[in-house]
Amino acid sequence: MDIGIGLPSTIPGFTGAEVVEWSRRAEAEGFSSLAVLDRLVYGNGDPLTVLAAAASVTVRIGLATTVLVAPYRPSATLLAKQAATVDHLSGGRLTLGLGVGGRADDFEATGASYHDRGQRFPALVKEMRAAWSSPEIGPAQPSIPILLGARADPAIHRVGELADGWIATGGRADMFSALAPKVHESWAAHARPGSPRMTAIAYFALGAQGADDAREHLLDYYDFLGEFARFTAANALTTPEAVRDAVDAFTAAGCDELVLHPCSANPDQVTLLAKALS
Template sequence: MQIGVILPSNEIGADSSAVRRFATAAEELGFAHLVVFDHVVGRPGGDDYAGRLWREPFVLLGHLAALTSRIELATGIVILPQRQTALAAKQAAEVDLLSDGRLRLGLGVGWNPDEFDALGRDFHRRGRRLDDQIDALRDLWANERVHRSVGTADERGGAEVLDGVGLNPLPGRDIPIWIGGRSAAAHRRAVTRSDGWLSNFQQHITADRDDFVAAKASLAAAAGGELPAGFGIEVWTSPGRTDEASWADEAAEYAALGVTHLSLRTDESRQVALGPPRTLAEHLALLERYAATVPLG
C-alpha cells in the first residue's frame, strides 16, 4: 500500500510559496503521491464547500511537476463532465509529459449545478457524459486521429465532434484513470472504465470498516464477482483526529482490507469544526510525525 498526502489548499490559502513548500516537503519525507481537488467556481460566503479556495488542478500539477521528481501527482477528482473533453485530454497529457509519467487522473461527476451552469454543460446528463468522455480520453491519448463524438446536439453545450483530429504530442502511455464516488453508478464506472476507485472514505477505519467492506463488495459485484487484477482503491484518513500510537495499526488494517493507496488529509479542522485552520508549519509537522511513525515504503 502506498501512502500519500492531500494538498490542504483551503487552509494554507493563496500563498503560492506555501503550496510549493508543502509539495516538496511531502516528496522529501517519502510520501508516494500528492492529491489535489477541483472546483472551478463557487458562491462566496455562507457554507458553500465549493466556494472555498481551490487551485486549478492541471495548472497546479504542471507547476509542481517542475519542482518534484518522484512523487505521483493525482487529482481527486477533476469534474470532467463540466469541462471540454479534448482540452482536458490535452491538459492531462501535458502534465503527464512534463512530470515524466507521474499523473494519476481521478475523475468524477461532481455535485454542484452552479459549476455546470457557469461552464455551459448539462448537470443532469453528467454521468452519461463522463462515460463517453473516458472513452474519448483513452482514444485521444492513443491515436493520432480520432473519429468520435461526445454528447449529443440536443443537450446543453451540444456535441463535441472529433472528426479526424488528435493531440500532438501524445502522452506515450494510457494515463491511469480513477473514478470517485460512492453510488452504484460510480462503482460500475470504476470497475468497467477505470484503473481504480477513489472511495472518499475519510474516517478512522473502526468507524468505516463495515461501510467500506460493503462498498468493496458492491465494486466486485459490478465487476461480475471479482475486482480486476491491479485495480486500485484509495482511502483518505485524517491523522489529526486520532492518537499517534494508532497510526501504524490503522495503516496496516487498511492494507489488510485491500486498500492500495492511503491519503492523509491534514485539513480536517475546517472539515469538522475541530478548531482553527492549521498553519503551514503545523501541516508539515503533522506530516513529519506521521512519516516518523508509519513506514512509508
C-alpha cells in the first residue's frame, strides 16, 4: 500500500514557506503523494493553487485533491482547465479526487445551488472530461485520473460510471471495509476492466502536542458536522503505534493508498510521520 501525506494548507495560518518545506521533505522521505483538502468559507488555501506551488519544488511525488468540491464552482470547463494546468506544470502528476461537498455556506458564497449538487455532479464530471479532450482548452490534452470521494450509497454507485476509483473519507479501516464492496459492485455493473483505485484518508498529529493539535484542528474544521467532528478528532492518529496499526488495518482491507492529512502545519510533522512508518 502506498502512503501519501496531506499538505498543511487546511491549517489556518499556514505559510507558503511551510508548504514548500513540507513538499520537499515529503518527496525526500518517499511518500507517494501530496494531497489537499477543499473548503471555501474557511481559512485554508485554494487546493489547486497550493498543488501548483508544491509542483514547482518537486519532481516525482504525486499530487492529489482528496477531495475537491466540484459543484460549488461556477464552471466545470474552467475547473478542467485549472486542473489541466496543474497537471501540465507537474509533468502529469495530478490525481483529481472530486466530491459533492457538505457545507451550504460554501455554495452560498459562489451562488451555486446546494440542494441539487448530487444531481448536477455527473454532468460536471463529463463536462470536465470533454474539456480535456478538446485541443481548444489547452495547455495539453491530459488523461487525469478522477477518484470520487463518497460515503453515501448514491455517490458510491457512481464510481463505476464516472471515475477511476474511490476515496474513503471516514478515517477508519472498518468504515473502508464496509463500503469497499459497493465500489467493486459499481465497477462490475458498468463492465469496467481491471479494478478501481481504492484510496482512503485519515488524520495525524505526532509529537508532544499531537493529541492537542488534532483535537483543536479537527473540532474546528468539522464543527459544522457536530458529533462527526468529535468522532474524527477521537480517531486521529497521534502516536507512532497508532499510525502503524492504521497502515496495517488499511492494507489488510485492500486499500491501495492511504493519505494521512496533518493537524499541524509544522514541517517536522513530515519527519515524524516518516519515522513512525520506518
